Amino acid sequence: MTTARAVPIVFVHGTRFSAGQWSVQLTALRDEFPVVAVDLPGHGALSARPWSLSGATEVIARAVDSLDCGPALVVGHSLGGYASLEFARCHPERLRGLVLAGASASTRGAWAAPYRWVAGLVPRVPADRLARWNDRLLRRLYPPEVVEATIRSGYAFHTVPAAWGEVLGRFDAGAMGSVKAPVLILNGEKDTVFRSGEADFARAHPRARVELVPRAGHLANFDAPDAFTDAVRRFARQLSAVG
Template sequence: MDRPAIVLVHGTRFARGQWQPQLPALAADFPVTAVDLPGHGSRAAEPWNLDRAADIVAEAVRDLDAGPALVVGHSLGGYVSLHVARRHPDLLAGLVLMGASVATTGPLTVPYRLFASLVARLPAARLTRWNDRLLRRLYPPEVVDATIADGYAFHTLPVAWRDIMGRFDASSLAAVRAPVLILNGERDRLFRSGEREFARARPGTRIELVPGAGHLANFDNPAAVTDAVRRFARELSPAR
């Protein structure tokens, strides 16, 4: 196998269906899969645990049976992917961090702790209706139908966010052995705010911005995200 497998890791409240816009296109060139993290999608009944989340990604890499994989993590999934690099470094051929290059330490975490607390108090049915309406208003069905069908892990959001707070900063990237691409929406001002610090922590790390995209870059500009992941994966392939 001269092309790395790709494992896609979803963000906060979503599940594997988030990668609906990317999976078919990437599958034409690479072994590829998307996972559900604990408490999300098909694993909605499973309690959140960061170590378990990283191990699920590791299991997906092994199941593809194609050697070390390129792991692509968005938002929450990006921090999980950094944890994969800690727990299972030999399984990574490369790492793409999307919307996950801001430290989860310090005063910036205060608004997220407050938001997580608010989400825990709101009825899940109401949050689901709001999210469905928002996604349908902003994006075409071929981009978000699978996400809507998966449902939302609002019950997991508070505990998952609390779990990653205080755990990740630029030094987390310094320990990653594999090549790294930081891929952020150009309008994602908050979650790309630490991208240069993260990149400096690991020499050779490249930053790419997705034109016109915000935090949900793979929804805002699906083709550009797919292209960036494909190009990076090809760079990891052995020369022929």
């Protein structure tokens, strides 16, 4: 049962996914915390809505307000992590804490080049083929209880060029200067690409720390759902304790 002091938690999904990415975390945490997961513009239930970073921040803001418990802990993965950084800049009064998962790499400079190439390539492959590939991959790698909600919600391949086109070139460790709340940088131990800047991101914020999910990759909440959830739970409890 949630308590009056429990910090509300908003989960923000990564590239091509939807709120279904967080089904395991929502189930595990909802008895202790008010929780919700969002669909970003162009994804899930908002598939027909054009992507924009400003629109993403407003989706997160409305989710925080919907819980009606004051400022929230926002947990953002990959694309959702960068959208959460923008939310922190635009709506600091709504943020109690931030978890950046797989989103502590600079999106500027040479690092961005291969991702621009991939974002440009995606529209050239039929979406139904990409969906079948993703379904097979997820079912091969993970148990049904971890990924079936994601598979049922479908994929937003049509949004990838616009989403990463706006994120690439925009974020580096300097973005942490706009975050006024405590930050947990939560990365999969094997996610060498998206944790490449974690030390710089942590140094750029006086109340940031890094925690690694052992043996997990970029999809850490799929690779090690219990460990990922436990890390979020501990951080949320710390925020709740300080009020």
